[in-house]
Amino acid sequence: MLRPPFRAPENSRIVVQMGSQPALSVDGVVKSFGAVHAVDEATFDVEVGSLTCLIGPNGAGKSTLLNCVAGFLRHDSGRILLGADDVSPWPSDRRARAGLATVFQTATPVGGLDVLGNAMVGCHAWTRHGFATGILRTPGQRREEKEIREAADEALELVGLGPLAHRSATTLPFGQLRLLAIARVLAQRPRVLLLDEPVAGLRAAEKARMREVFLDLKARGFTQILVEHDMQFVGAVADRVLVLDRGKLIADGPPSVIRHDARVIAAYLGTATV
Amino acid sequence: MNAVALRRTGRTLPIAAAVVLILLPWELSLANQSLYVQMGQYAIVAVGLSLLMGFAGQVSFGQGAFYLVGAYVAGVLATRYHWPTLATLALAPVATAAVAWVIGLPLLRLRGHYLAFATLAVHLIVLSLVFTWSGVTGGEIGLIGIPALKIGSSHPAGATYAAIVWAAVVAVALVSLALVGSRAGRALRAIAASERDAAATGIAVGAYKLRLFVLSAGYAGLAGGLFTYQLHYLSPDSFAVILSVQFVVMIAIGGMGSVYGAVFGAIAVTLLRHELSVLGTRPGMPLQAPKVLAIGVFGLILTVVVLFFPRGLLPALGDLTGRFRPQVAEIAPALPPMPVPGEAERAAELESLRGPTDAATREAGD
Ligand SMILES: Nc1ncnc2c1ncn2[C@@H]1O[C@H](COP(=O)(O)OP(=O)(O)O)[C@@H](O)[C@H]1O
Ligand SMILES: [Mg+2]
Numbered sequence: 001m002l003r004p005p006f007r008a009p010e011n012s013r014i015v016v017q018m019g020s021q022p023a024l025s026v027d028g029v030v031k032s033f034g035a036v037h038a039v040d041e042a043t044f045d046v047e048v049g050s051l052t053c054l055i056g057p058n059g060a061g062k063s064t065l066l067n068c069v070a071g072f073l074r075h076d077s078g079r080i081l082l083g084a085d086d087v088s089p090w091p092s093d094r095r096a097r098a099g100l101a102t103v104f105q106t107a108t109p110v111g112g113l114d115v116l117g118n119a120m121v122g123c124h125a126w127t128r129h130g131f132a133t134g135i136l137r138t139p140g141q142r143r144e145e146k147e148i149r150e151a152a153d154e155a156l157e158l159v160g161l162g163p164l165a166h167r168s169a170t171t172l173p174f175g176q177l178r179l180l181a182i183a184r185v186l187a188q189r190p191r192v193l194l195l196d197e198p199v200a201g202l203r204a205a206e207k208a209r210m211r212e213v214f215l216d217l218k219a220r221g222f223t224q225i226l227v228e229h230d231m232q233f234v235g236a237v238a239d240r241v242l243v244l245d246r247g248k249l250i251a252d253g254p255p256s257v258i259r260h261d262a263r264v265i266a267a268y269l270g271t272a273t274v
Numbered sequence: 275m276n277a278v279a280l281r282r283t284g285r286t287l288p289i290a291a292a293v294v295l296i297l298l299p300w301e302l303s304l305a306n307q308s309l310y311v312q313m314g315q316y317a318i319v320a321v322g323l324s325l326l327m328g329f330a331g332q333v334s335f336g337q338g339a340f341y342l343v344g345a346y347v348a349g350v351l352a353t354r355y356h357w358p359t360l361a362t363l364a365l366a367p368v369a370t371a372a373v374a375w376v377i378g379l380p381l382l383r384l385r386g387h388y389l390a391f392a393t394l395a396v397h398l399i400v401l402s403l404v405f406t407w408s409g410v411t412g413g414e415i416g417l418i419g420i421p422a423l424k425i426g427s428s429h430p431a432g433a434t435y436a437a438i439v440w441a442a443v444v445a446v447a448l449v450s451l452a453l454v455g456s457r458a459g460r461a462l463r464a465i466a467a468s469e470r471d472a473a474a475t476g477i478a479v480g481a482y483k484l485r486l487f488v489l490s491a492g493y494a495g496l497a498g499g500l501f502t503y504q505l506h507y508l509s510p511d512s513f514a515v516i517l518s519v520q521f522v523v524m525i526a527i528g529g530m531g532s533v534y535g536a537v538f539g540a541i542a543v544t545l546l547r548h549e550l551s552v553l554g555t556r557p558g559m560p561l562q563a564p565k566v567l568a569i570g571v572f573g574l575i576l577t578v579v580v581l582f583f584p585r586g587l588l589p590a591l592g593d594l595t596g597r598f599r600p601q602v603a604e605i606a607p608a609l610p611p612m613p614v615p616g617e618a619e620r621a622a623e624l625e626s627l628r629g630p631t632d633a634a635t636r637e638a639g640d
Contacts, residue, residue, distance in 0.1 A: 070474060096476035108468040112531065113460065121464045125476035127457055131485055134456025135449050141456070148457065188475060 021083060023048045023223040024069070024100075024192050029078035031061075031068050031247075038064040039075070040247035046192070051214060051224045053234045053255075056244035057267055062227045065244065066196055069225075070102040071095045082192065097125045099191030105200060107181030109169040116165040118180055119152035122187030148187075155187040159213050175206035182213065193217070193224045199233050211236055235259075243267065292444045299436035307436050309548055311504050314439035315341075317540035318446050318497040320524040321533055322490030325450055327522075328531020329462035330483045331469075332382070336393030338518030339400040340491040344370045344498025349417045349508045350410055359423045363499045370495025371488045378487045382480065397518050404510045416509030423503035439500050443537065446493055450533045453489075462486060466531070516568055520547065523572045526579040529586030538588055546571065 022045035031039040038061040046052050054062050067073040069080055071092030080088050087095050096102070101122075110118050127148055133141040156162045159179040164172070172180060178198060185193060198214075199207045207230070214237050217224060228234050234241060234255060241258040243251040245267040251258055258264055299307050319337050326332050344366040351357040351365065377396060384392050404411045411417060422429045430438055453459050461482055464472040469479050502508060520543055528539025550571060554564030583590040 072470065072473075092473045093476050093478050096474055102474040104471065104474070108471055110460070110463045110467040112463055117460060121460050122475055124457065124461055124464075129457050131453060131458050131489070134458045135452045137452060137456075145457070184475065 020048065022046055022081075023050075023083065024225070025079070025081040026065075026069065027079040027081065029065070029068055029080060030076045031064050031073060032076055037247045039068060039244075041078070042244070042247075042249050043078075044242060044249060044252065046223060046225060048223055049218070049221045050239045051218045051226070051237055052240045052242060053238040054225060054227045054242045054244060055229075055231070055234060059246075060244040060267075061247040062244055063196060064247075066102070066194055066225075066227050070100060070194055072102075096188065099125075099189070100194065101125075101185035101188045101190030101192070102194045103178075103181045103185055103196065103198060105196045105198075107177065107184075109172065109177055109180060111170050113169055114166050115161055115169050115172065115180060116149070116152055116156065118169040119155050119161075119183045119187045120148050122155065122184035123148040123151050125188040125190075151189070152183075152187045155183040158186055158216070159183045160209070175202050175209070178202065178206075178210070179213070186217075191223065193222055194227075195224065196227045197229055198226060199228065199230050207233060292447075296437050296440045296444065299433035299440070302433070302436070304432065307433060308504070309544065311436045311439050311500075313541050313544040314436070314443045315497040315500050315504075316521070316524065316544055317443045317537045318500075319494045319521050320528065320536035320540040321443075321446050321450050322493030323521050324525050324528065324530055324532060324536035324539075325454070325462075326486055326490040327525055328529075329454075329459070329466050330486045331466050332483065332487065333386075333390045333522065334393040334487075334490070335390050335515075335518045335522060336396040337490070337494045337521045338513055338515065339393075339397040340370050340374060340494035341498040341501070341517065342397075342400055342404070342513040343373055344495030345502045345508055345513070346404065346411055346417070346498075347495070348499035348502040349420050352502075353417060353420050354410060359421055359503065360425055363423065363496075363503065366499030366502075367492040367496040370498065371492035374488045374491030375484065378484045378491075382483050382487060394515065394518065397515055401510055401513060401515075404513075412508070414510065416507060416511075418507055420502060420506040420508065422506065435504065439504075442496065442500060446496070447533050447537065454531075454533070458482070458485075463531075516565070516572070519572055519576075520568075523575050525586065526576055527587045529589040532586075532589070535586065535588045539586075 024046040026042050026044050029039055029042045030037070040061075042061075042065055054065065056062050064073060068075040071087070071090060071094075075088070078088075079086050082095065082098055082100055085098060087098060087100070090098070092102075110121055113121070127144050129138075129141040129144050153162070153165065156165055159182050161176065161179055161183055164176070169177075169180060182195075182198070199210050202210060211233065214224060214226070218237075218239075226234075226237070238255050241251070241253065241255050242249060243258060243261070243264050245263075250263045250267060251261045253261070299310060302310055319341055323334060323337050326334055347369045348359075348362040348366040351362040352359050357365075381389065381392050381396070405413050408414070422431065423435070454462075461472065461477045464475060464477055465479055465482055473479050501512070505512075524539035524543045525536060526539070527542050528535030528537070547568060550567045551564045553559075554567045579587055
């Protein structure tokens with residue numbers, strides 16, 4: 001069964017290991033574009049196995065923060081730790097190989113490959129055979145290829161795309177493409193999943209399916225961070241909500257508490273603007 | 275039919291085609307043999323360029339430069355330094371790949387049009403080096419007296435040489451197909467789809483693009499070496515910039531990322547070029563006619579393909595002949611982004627945030 005590499009004991013559903021190392025630490029991260037402080041001293045830890053939603057008004061800096069964590073933007077100061085490793089100087093592909101998986105809103109399927117092949121792309125992170133052994137088809141390469149296929153199959157089962165494994169990926173409808181993008185990063189065997197607005201543009205039934213997937217992943221011990229606009233969805237899946245407003249973290253807590261936080265309400269209504 | 279049987283029948287056709295292509299020279303006239311050798315050399319270059327364009331999204335107008343480097347490496351070593359000819363033929367792709375690696379490091383930081391122009395510049399620079407180093411390369415006069423290729427104790431020529439060239443085409447095609455079907459091939463496809471998503475999957479985008487660039491240059495270097503031992507004479511005239519354009523036209527016809535398509539494109543363009551030169555050298559034609567005709571026709575083909583058949587001429591024909599499959603997802607990622615919530619929506623979002631969770635669950639479960 002597909003599980004994240006570093007996880008808690010078999011039976012603990014939601015893992016909040018008190019005193020253990022966080023899956024991800026964002027420590028005083030600053031990112032400015034000219035005079036705009038898109039992310040301003042953001043500091044938070046993410047527990048292993050938790051599902052955290054990052055919300056905030058448009059332009060609050062959510063995507064910027066996500067891109068800093070994933071390594072697609074270089075932050076100006078502060079540190080980003082994946083487990084014990086300070087990944088701040090690492091490029092995005094190295095962070096991905098270390099276990100940070102990112103799903104962007106526009107996850108483009110890989111043309112010329114079927115659905116299974118697309119999921120197999122995700123296995124790149126933990127496999128190693130390159131040009132030479134790929135061309136020569138060495139026994140080791142073929143063994144690895146089999147392992148890749150199995151891991152990809154498993155990832156597809158997890159999001160419910162198993163029956164479509166041999167369809168051309170580019171013919172999938174929008175909602176299933178999102179699921180495929182998630183399968184691809186699951187095949188990556190990630191320690192932390194970052195998702196940018198995973199339900200934006202989906203219909204109600206597709207959202208419901210997505211919610212099941214996220215809750216299932218949570219039950220399996222995956223650590224997930226979602227940037228999300230859809231508040232109903234946030235309320236339905238999140239253990240914890242982080243609220244960003246003009247680059248600053250203004251609230252942090254379970255959804256039930258965040259709903260009544262005066263600063264959050266002010267930020268959303270725009271009354272916090274000076 | 276079970277999977278194994280299906281795979282076997284799926285292989286019969288390519289194997290038969292390979293055998294026919296290698297044995298064909300013995301059925302050809304001497305003049306056609308030399309045209310056929312040229313097709314084979316170009317096919318080798320085209321397969322590499324097709325991978326480069328289709329899998330790494332890099333348009334190179336510099337493959338002619340690598341073809342030149344391979345040709346001169348083999349020719350100079352054999353003629354001036356008296357290396358064994360077979361060794362120079364083996365070294366041609368390796369040396370060319372090394373050159374590509376060195377210039378690829380800075381070059382591949384460029385994209386799109388910039389990369390296309392930069393590779394074109396590489397072709398011009400390499401050509402001017404041939405003139406500059408005339409002591410070694412023979413400059414404008416050319417490199418003469420190149421020995422015949424010697425394998426064991428025989429000197430393959432005519433049909434045998436053509437068969438060797440096409441055996442090399444088959445080998446290059448096999449290597450390329452194996453690569454495409456491997457982990458590295460998937461990584462390259464992922465890069466072609468989205469460099470950002472590829473990096474997010476842990477693929478070292480720059481390193482992979484460089485490796486493919488080097489491989490495609492190695493193919494071109496091999497083809498250049500085979501050119502050297504076809505004519506036993508090298509001159510810069512054989513490597514004009516139109517050659518690099520011609521390789522891109524082959525891909526425009528055969529389609530990007532397709533090994534078979536590249537071979538087809540190479541055959542088609544070589545025949546076309548031949549017909550154009552026959553036409554251009556008819557009595558009464560001006561001296562520049564063959565060159566002008568080639569530039570005009572290739573320019574026209576490129577323009578038409580880029581405007582109307584961006585996937586290539588051959589794939590477009592494939593679509594017409596009933597192999598059309600709807601490409602929904604090619605449209606889907608381009609769907610308009612979700613509207614950005616304005617002030618009113620913010621309030622609504624807040625409302626939904628405050629709403630009871632069980633209501634949200636019920637709604638989402640509809
Ligand atoms: N590449 C960029 N260049 C300049 N400004 C940017 C860039 N990306 C984001 N910003 C600015 O940073 C702020 C945060 O943007 P963003 O992270 O996209 O917000 P969110 O995702 O929360 O809507 C905005 O003011 C935006 O205009
Ligand atoms: Mg955003």
